[in-house]
Amino acid sequence: MELLITLILILGLIWLIVRQSRIGRSADVNESTGELEMNKEAGNISSPLVYRGENLDFSEEVLRKVLIKHFPYFSRLVHPDQDKFISRLRKFIRAKIFVIHDVKGYREMPILLSAAAIQLTFGLSKYMMPHFTIIQIYPQEFIGMEPMRILIGNVSGNTINIAWKQFLEGYKNKYDRNNLGLHEMAHALYYQNFEAEENRDSVFQDSFHHFTSLGDKVFEREKLLLVGLYSNYAMKNFQEFWAESIEIFFQSPDKLNEQYPDLYKLLCDLLSQDPLNYPNHNYPV
Ligand SMILES: [Zn+2]
Numbered sequence: 001m002e003l004l005i006t007l008i009l010i011l012g013l014i015w016l017i018v019r020q021s022r023i024g025r026s027a028d029v030n031e032s033t034g035e036l037e038m039n040k041e042a043g044n045i046s047s048p049l050v051y052r053g054e055n056l057d058f059s060e061e062v063l064r065k066v067l068i069k070h071f072p073y074f075s076r077l078v079h080p081d082q083d084k085f086i087s088r089l090r091k092f093i094r095a096k097i098f099v100i101h102d103v104k105g106y107r108e109m110p111i112l113l114s115a116a117a118i119q120l121t122f123g124l125s126k127y128m129m130p131h132f133t134i135i136q137i138y139p140q141e142f143i144g145m146e147p148m149r150i151l152i153g154n155v156s157g158n159t160i161n162i163a164w165k166q167f168l169e170g171y172k173n174k175y176d177r178n179n180l181g182l183h184e185m186a187h188a189l190y191y192q193n194f195e196a197e198e199n200r201d202s203v204f205q206d207s208f209h210h211f212t213s214l215g216d217k218v219f220e221r222e223k224l225l226l227v228g229l230y231s232n233y234a235m236k237n238f239q240e241f242w243a244e245s246i247e248i249f250f251q252s253p254d255k256l257n258e259q260y261p262d263l264y265k266l267l268c269d270l271l272s273q274d275p276l277n278y279p280n281h282n283y284p285v
Helices: 001-019 060-070 079-095 108-120 166-171 180-194 201-224 238-251 253-257 261-271
Strands: 027-029 033-037 051-052 097-100 135-139 142-144 149-151 153-156 159-163
Touching: 033 051, 060 079, 060 108, 060 159, 060 180, 097 108, 108 135, 108 166, 108 180, 108 238, 135 153, 135 166, 142 153, 142 159, 153 180, 180 201, 180 238, 201 238, 238 253, 238 261, 253 261
Parallel strands: 097 135, 135 159
Antiparallel strands: 027 033, 051 097, 142 149, 153 159
16 A cells, blocks of 8 residues: 555656646736636647746736635725735736646636735735745645655745645635635745745844744643644644644634734734734734
8 A cells, every 4th residue: 555655656756747847938818718828939838837927917907806806805905905915916926936737827826826925914014025936836736845745735945835726725715714825825934034044024033933932832722722723733833833823813813813812913913914903903004
């Protein structure tokens, strides 16, 4: 059985490497289907599809349309904040390279993945996460390396990897606590500010230390509870606890505030956002 699993993993890996060796360049958007179309130069190159954000020149109308359809966070923003969101989103998309491991790419992919990053950092002044230049999108579960394992998302080197199917589910189930996009962006934000060599945000770092000291206590408490607010996965280590705290903060802020009001308040301060009291709060969004 173990041998079979190893064999399947190795075959999957070979398949991924073969796919990764083919590279495309830029794209236009088919306005009726939303499909990203390769330009002529890259027309006969198959998966993975590689799009430089600077070539994905989405109009404001397209961005709004996609966000309103799929991204409830955006729809709840008041108008000046929607404008700020769009402007940040555009800048973020332009600075990244999107690698799509599928035969077709859709405009929703770069737009919504970037939107998850913008949501998380919306109250911060530094939101570009410049350490991460590549965002890879897999249709669903994929094989991660070192150690070899099946993943739905991770952050590795300069790349944020996400499974599209599970990403979309995070935004569809708005009352569920799981949100893969926010989870991975939380890891990326941490990495940008504590592990990356450049462009760390000292304001975020200082504030994060407050989160760590109280978070440690909640982490230990949750480990002892049979049915806590957090999943078993979040109990794996403090980094997972942080990423899941972000998911709960945005997906179920009322529950977080009810069980751990101090932690909720610390996260509001850390991110300069207060989902429960928006737009009537004191943070400069
Ligand atoms: Zn994680």
